[in-house]
Amino acid sequence: MKRIITICALIAMLSCSKENGRSFKGMIAATDHCCSSMEGGKLYKINIIGTDSTITTVLPADYHPGEAIAFNIHRTDTPPAIMCLAICTMPQIVKLSDVTRIE
Numbered sequence: 001m002k003r004i005i006t007i008c009a010l011i012a013m014l015s016c017s018k019e020n021g022r023s024f025k026g027m028i029a030a031t032d033h034c035c036s037s038m039e040g041g042k043l044y045k046i047n048i049i050g051t052d053s054t055i056t057t058v059l060p061a062d063y064h065p066g067e068a069i070a071f072n073i074h075r076t077d078t079p080p081a082i083m084c085l086a087i088c089t090m091p092q093i094v095k096l097s098d099v100t101r102i103e
Contacts, residue, residue, distance in 0.1 A: 025049040025102065028067045032056070034088035038081045043091065056091040058082060059099060068103070071096040 025048070032043035041058040046069070048055065055073075058080045063069070079093040 023070050023072055023098070025068060025070050026055075028063055028065050028069065029054060030065055031063075032088075032091070035082045035084040035091070038083060041080065043082065043093070055094045057094050057096050059096070063101075067101060069099055070102050071099045073097075 026046040027049060028044050029047045030045045032045065035043045037043075037058045039058075040061065042061045042063075043056055044059050044063060046055050046057060047053070049068070074095040074097055079095045082093070084090055
């Protein structure tokens with residue numbers, strides 16, 4: 001529950017901000033092999049650095065757990081279409097943009 005509140009607060013901050021170039025840093029925590037994007041990506045869980053929040057997003061398949069990335073969170077775009085195995089629950093997906101690896 002605490003994660004949901006933190007994610008909502010982050011999105012609300014972005015929605016109220018006039019600064020469109022706000023960037024976050026995160027660490028890829030895990031790859032979800034249960035779901036994949038129809039566009040060719042995979043689901044990843046990302047810990048936002050400096051918070052205890054974790055988000056789920058679709059990224060290209062060449063990212064690995066432990067990598068650090070910088071990104072922007074989209075407010076209005078719909079997430080990409082994904083397919084999940086019948087045994088898996090559908091996660092809440094956050095759409096990111098301007099994703100880059102960082103050292």
